[in-house]
Amino acid sequence: MDARKRRVLEALIDDYIATAEPVGSRTLARKYGLGVSPATIRNEMADLEELGYLEQPHTSAGRVPSDKGYRYYVDEIMRPMVLDVADRERIRHAYQVRVRELHWFIHQTARLVSELTQYPSLVVAPPMDDASLADLSFVPLGEDMVLMVLKTNTGMVENQTLAVPDEFDARKLQRLAQDFTREFRGVAIHELKSRILDPLQGDISRYRELWHLALKWVTGQDDGEDKVSLAGPLNILNYPEFRDVEKVRRVLGFLEKETVVELVSRTTTDGVKVVIGAESSLDDIQDCSLVTATYRVGGNVVGHLMVLGPRRMHYNRVMSIVEAVSEELTRVLHG
Amino acid sequence: MDARKRRVLEALIDDYIATAEPVGSRTLARKYGLGVSPATIRNEMADLEELGYLEQPHTSAGRVPSDKGYRYYVDEIMRPMVLDVADRERIRHAYQVRVRELHWFIHQTARLVSELTQYPSLVVAPPMDDASLADLSFVPLGEDMVLMVLKTNTGMVENQTLAVPDEFDARKLQRLAQDFTREFRGVAIHELKSRILDPLQGDISRYRELWHLALKWVTGQDDGEDKVSLAGPLNILNYPEFRDVEKVRRVLGFLEKETVVELVSRTTTDGVKVVIGAESSLDDIQDCSLVTATYRVGGNVVGHLMVLGPRRMHYNRVMSIVEAVSEELTRVLHG
DNA sequence: CATTAGCACTCTATTGAAGAGAGTGCTAAC
DNA sequence: GTTAGCACTCTCTTCAATAGAGTGCTAATG
Numbered sequence: 001m002d003a004r005k006r007r008v009l010e011a012l013i014d015d016y017i018a019t020a021e022p023v024g025s026r027t028l029a030r031k032y033g034l035g036v037s038p039a040t041i042r043n044e045m046a047d048l049e050e051l052g053y054l055e056q057p058h059t060s061a062g063r064v065p066s067d068k069g070y071r072y073y074v075d076e077i078m079r080p081m082v083l084d085v086a087d088r089e090r091i092r093h094a095y096q097v098r099v100r101e102l103h104w105f106i107h108q109t110a111r112l113v114s115e116l117t118q119y120p121s122l123v124v125a126p127p128m129d130d131a132s133l134a135d136l137s138f139v140p141l142g143e144d145m146v147l148m149v150l151k152t153n154t155g156m157v158e159n160q161t162l163a164v165p166d167e168f169d170a171r172k173l174q175r176l177a178q179d180f181t182r183e184f185r186g187v188a189i190h191e192l193k194s195r196i197l198d199p200l201q202g203d204i205s206r207y208r209e210l211w212h213l214a215l216k217w218v219t220g221q222d223d224g225e226d227k228v229s230l231a232g233p234l235n236i237l238n239y240p241e242f243r244d245v246e247k248v249r250r251v252l253g254f255l256e257k258e259t260v261v262e263l264v265s266r267t268t269t270d271g272v273k274v275v276i277g278a279e280s281s282l283d284d285i286q287d288c289s290l291v292t293a294t295y296r297v298g299g300n301v302v303g304h305l306m307v308l309g310p311r312r313m314h315y316n317r318v319m320s321i322v323e324a325v326s327e328e329l330t331r332v333l334h335g
Numbered sequence: 336m337d338a339r340k341r342r343v344l345e346a347l348i349d350d351y352i353a354t355a356e357p358v359g360s361r362t363l364a365r366k367y368g369l370g371v372s373p374a375t376i377r378n379e380m381a382d383l384e385e386l387g388y389l390e391q392p393h394t395s396a397g398r399v400p401s402d403k404g405y406r407y408y409v410d411e412i413m414r415p416m417v418l419d420v421a422d423r424e425r426i427r428h429a430y431q432v433r434v435r436e437l438h439w440f441i442h443q444t445a446r447l448v449s450e451l452t453q454y455p456s457l458v459v460a461p462p463m464d465d466a467s468l469a470d471l472s473f474v475p476l477g478e479d480m481v482l483m484v485l486k487t488n489t490g491m492v493e494n495q496t497l498a499v500p501d502e503f504d505a506r507k508l509q510r511l512a513q514d515f516t517r518e519f520r521g522v523a524i525h526e527l528k529s530r531i532l533d534p535l536q537g538d539i540s541r542y543r544e545l546w547h548l549a550l551k552w553v554t555g556q557d558d559g560e561d562k563v564s565l566a567g568p569l570n571i572l573n574y575p576e577f578r579d580v581e582k583v584r585r586v587l588g589f590l591e592k593e594t595v596v597e598l599v600s601r602t603t604t605d606g607v608k609v610v611i612g613a614e615s616s617l618d619d620i621q622d623c624s625l626v627t628a629t630y631r632v633g634g635n636v637v638g639h640l641m642v643l644g645p646r647r648m649h650y651n652r653v654m655s656i657v658e659a660v661s662e663e664l665t666r667v668l669h670g
Numbered sequence: 671c672a673t674t675a676g677c678a679c680t681c682t683a684t685t686g687a688a689g690a691g692a693g694t695g696c697t698a699a700c
Numbered sequence: 701g702t703t704a705g706c707a708c709t710c711t712c713t714t715c716a717a718t719a720g721a722g723t724g725c726t727a728a729t730g
Contacts, residue, residue, distance in 0.1 A: 024693050039703050042694065060693050060710040101496045139474050139484060141492050149474065149482060157476055157496050161436045234591070237584045245580060249572045256569070359722050374674050377723065395681040395722050 001051070006077055007034060008044045009053055013065050013073045017312040020240050022062035065312070067277040070289070074274050074315050081316040083324060087116060091324050095332045102156055102297075106229040109305065109329055114232025116321045119309035122255060124264055125227040126296075126303040129190035131156065136180050138173040146173060152189070154298030230255055241287060241310045254284040255308065264304040267292050272323050277311050287311060291318045293326040297333045305329070336386070342369060343379045344388055345412045348400050352647040355575045357397035402612040402646070405624070409609050409650050416651040418659060422451060426659050430667045437491055437632075441564040444640065444664055449567025451656045454644035457590060459599055460562040461631075461638040464525035466491065471515050473508040481508060487524070489633030565590055576622060576645045589619040590643065599639040602627050607658050612646050622646060626653045628661040632668045640664070 011032040015023045025038040025045060034041065045063055048054045053069035056062075065073070083091075094112045095105070106123045114121035131152035139147040144166060149159040168176070184192060233252050242248050254260060263280065267273050275290040291307045305326050307318050346367040350358045360373040360380060369376065380398055383389045388404035391397075400408065418426075429447045430440070441458045449456035466487035474482040479501060484494040499508070519527060568587050577583050589595060598615065602608045610625040626642045640661050642653050 022693090026693075037703050038693095039695095039705095040701085043702090046695080056694090058710055059695095059708090060691090062693065135477075137474075139472075139482075141484070141486060142470075143490070145492060147474075147482075147484060147492070147494060149476070151476060155478070157480060157482070159482060159494060159496070161492050161494070234584060234587055237580055243580050245572055245578050245583065248580065248583065249569060252569055357722090361722075372674050373722095374676095374724095375672085378673090381724075391723090393681055394724095395679090395720090397722065 004034075004036075005044055005048060007032075008041060009048055009065075009069060009073065010077045012045075012054070012063065013069065013077075013312075016065055017314060020310075020312060022057055022064050024062035027062065067279060067311070070276045070311060070315075071279075074276070078316050081320045083317075083320050087321065088324065090116065091321075091328050094325075095328065102158065103227075103229070105329065105333065106227075106303075107231075109325060110229040110231035113305065113307060113321060113325055114235060116325075117307050117309070117314075117318050118232075118235050118238065119307050119313070119318065120233045120235055120252075120255060121231050122260060122264070122306045122308070123229045123231075124261055124304040124306075126154075126301040127227075127265075128152065128156075128158075130188065130301050131298075132186050132188045133181070133184050133192065135185070137177045140170045140173060152298075153186070154301050156297060156301075228261060236309070239310045241312075247287065250284040251288060251308070254282070259284075260306075263290075264292055264306050267294070267304070268302065270294055272319050272326075274315065274319070289313045289315075291315070291322050293322045295326040295329040295333070297330075303329075339369075339371075340379055340383060341412055342367075343376060344383055344400075344404060344408065347380075347389070347398065348404065348408045348412075348647075351400055352649060355645075355647060357392055357399050359397035362397065400647070402614060405611045405646060405650075406614075409611070413651050416655045418652075418655050422656070423659070425451065426656075426663050429660075430663065437493065438562075438564070440664065440668065441562075441638075442566075444660060445564040445566035448640065448642060448656060448660055449570060451660075452642050452644070452649075452653050453567075453570050453573065454642050454648070454653065455568045455570050455587075455590060456566050457595060457599070457641045457643070458564045458566075459596055459639040459641070461489075461491075461636040462562075462600075463487065463491070463493075465523065465636050466633075467521050467523045468516070468519050468527065470520070472512045475505045475508060487633075488521070489636045491632060491636075563596060571644075574645045576647075582622065585619040586623060586643070589617070594619075595641075598625075599627055599641050602629070602639070603637065605629055607654050607661075609650065609654070624648045624650075626650070626657050628657045630661040630664040630668070632665075 008028065011028050011034065012023045015027065015031065025041040028034065028041050029036070029038045045054060048069070049056065049063065053066060053072060054063040055066045055069075057064060091112065094108060102125055106125050110121045110123040113123070131154045133150070134153045135149075135151040137149050139149060141147055141161065144163050145161060146164050146168070147159055147161050149157065151157050164173070184195065187195065233255060236242050236248065236251060242251070259282065263282065272291060272293045275292070277289060278286055280290065285308070287310065288308055289311045291309075291313070293305045295303050295305060297303060305322060307313075307322055309318070343363065346363050346369065347358045350362065350366065360376040363369060363376050364371070364373045380389060383404070384391060384398065388401060388407060389398040390401045390404075392399060426447065429443060437460055441460050445456050445458040448458070466489045469486040469488045470484075471486075472484050474484060476482055476496065479498050480496060481499050481503070482494055482496050484492065486492050503511070519530065522530065568590060571577050571583065571586060577586070594617065598617065607626060607628045610627070612624060613621055615625065620643070622645065623643055624646050626644075626648070628640045629637050630640060631637055640657060642648075642657055644653070
């Protein structure tokens, strides 16, 4: 793989990303200053195909990058893009609001990223399970309603309105919360489950129903939807590879399934990751690429951030955006 | 419009709803026991076309209902569908959870309806504007965080976490909330805006920034998204009239725009309403029909519930579902 | 007199053939 | 090693022919 092959591969991928049409040798010679004739480029392209970096839809068409080609492009050729000032400003100002709820950040982030990239974007909240309980309290709301407020050691605050049985007056609830906090402070959320349901905890068991409720909520089984935010799904309709409704259904359907969360959460390492086409080994998104990044809340509790697009994605731009946003988000969530 | 014409129209619409293909006279004679020959049906169909109830895509195709045809079908022919037991049970059990937040109800309802109908469904929360303030309070969360809890006279409770400047300690916040509640109890939310921003309210103006924030939140300008919930948008891809991506984009785009809320909110009357095709005079949904209903929270504060589908929608089933759900929702929100 | 059978007519959708266009691979010349 | 030239391949578009579906009209029927 000499320097000229790299230049040809780069030019071809750039062109294909821009046009979505198979690229021929003449086009490359004309539009990119490679300094050689179409015939020479043809030879290089034949080599690149043999090496597995390019594919030919049919004999008389131009060539198209393969997964391996994109991979080489992303890893070895492409240079990171410097975001322009407007984009940076946009990212910096995105979180300058006084709201402090996690789901708001998630939602805002997904929207920001999908607007900047023009691809669908998905943001997954860090699993509560890894955090530990810092404080639980109830705020009576009159009638039989109560607001349950939970804080974790990572500084996250979640709350939810519940209806409680009549017998629980304000005083009782307060004692309940105190007991609970005293008993379980510092315990990881995912441990709470077994602890609470343990029948030996006699003192607690009187309120089991209430705890059960609280637990379901805390562990996120209850309103799992809030933990994931999808933005800009329709952006995908702008790309010609999705002119077929069947493909659209598969891809958008995939974004609504649990599988996404699993997939995204699998990449636990820091930094920006790229998954190209079949590398995901998921049928529904064979024709798509993913760019993912992580962000942190407080300690090591980690959330995920993802962009999905066609394989001919603007990798460098998307990667820069995703990186900048995840850094900003981590910064904001730390303060 | 004699009885036989009605029977022909009914059969034709039933068939078209089932198949999405233009219906010919032979088909009607064969599949529906009309007791007359295709020729007779042809004559009736010609009459129905002249009356504006049917249309012909081209001379040698069968016929298709017009907006007027559907309208007559919905108003005069169709009989309401009795939901089967499973569906009724499904509706009854949908809200048997202790959660009491409005956005949860909205979300749950949208999902329920879209799953039952297999069409996209949108639920709009009642505008807070019409309700009046019952109580505002702050719950300190430590650090510079505070939970703002608002109750209306209609019994709705909304809350949001905010970051506040350091100067506001627990005591100060409490007084602030008391002042605010005393001052503004009973005032309609939409009036709060002018009242609070009035520079003459000297005592209040010190906290203007905070109020401003609270206000933005209360009036829903801030997180407007929470007030609307869309479920099952991809259902639309199951219907052959949306095999074209351009149409999909227009319709799904429409569901994400503000226009929907305006449109839906326009129907203030109780009961189930149907809007067929061009009746909405909105370009994006010329090929769609809507079924809408309202639900109430407490007094007269009204929320909306909508189903969107192709014009050949299963009107009777959808209407029954929408009616049953809106009744159940009103019932649940009252208790 | 309403209903029906028969039939010519119209329009669409499908098929197959022809031709244009794009791009390649190979060979031979530079 | 590079390039020009050219035959070859494959797709896409166009066009005409054909089959199929359904209609509207007319004349016969009970």
